[in-house]
Amino acid sequence: MKKRSIDTPIPMALFGAVVMVMALMISPAMAANPCAGAEQPGVDPSLVTRPEGTELAKGDPAAQIKLGESLFKDTSLSSNGFSCDTCHAENASFNASFAQPYPHEVAMAVERGGITSVDLDEMVQFCLVVPMETKPLPWDSKELSALTAYTAQLQKAFQKAAHP
Structure with a gap:
């Protein structure tokens, strides 16, 4: 049986089709991820930096996590x-640094806001302002507290997966 090289018409056509299909699959995924590129303008750090003396709302931790899980999936929070x-x-889309205790450096906060260290609640606010293109939540709101509590739960699971 004669071997075909990549230069023959059938393998080249097949190769071209595979490349085309992959490009069509990847392009929408990249476009759908607002964190993927640095095309967005910078963020005013005062929008996402907790004012001194401000505390998150208090509440039953289990109830906060439950509300936070619901809000985490709520598209009405964004514009x-x-x-x-x-x-x-x-x-998905958590960098290895997500396993580190907060506060710590987060690449998106550095790149988009020049902020070199964030607490978890500040990162929640940053994600609301940048990828979700909306206003930050009030610092003392039950919604911010709940999202932060739920994200802390996700972080614990992420840490366990990173360090089994």
Whole structure:
């Protein structure tokens, strides 16, 4: 049996078709991830930096986590139809630094806001302002407290997966 090289018409056509299909699959995914590129303008750090002396709302931790899980998937929090889950479904789009205790450096906060260290509640606010293109939540709101509590739960699971 004679071997075909990549230069023959059938393998080249097949190769071209595979490349085309992959490009069509990847392009929408990249476009759908608002965190993927640095095309967005910078963020005013005062929008996402907790004012001194401000505390998150207190409440029953289990109730906060339950509300936070619901809010994490709620597209009505954004102006563009995204939710936290759009980028972070099943721990997607978390960098390895997510396993580190907060406060710590987060690449998106550095790149978009020049902020070198964030607490978890500030990162929640940052995600609301940047990828979700909306206003930050009030610092003393039950919604911010709940999203922060739920994200802390996700972080614990992420830490266990990173360090089994």
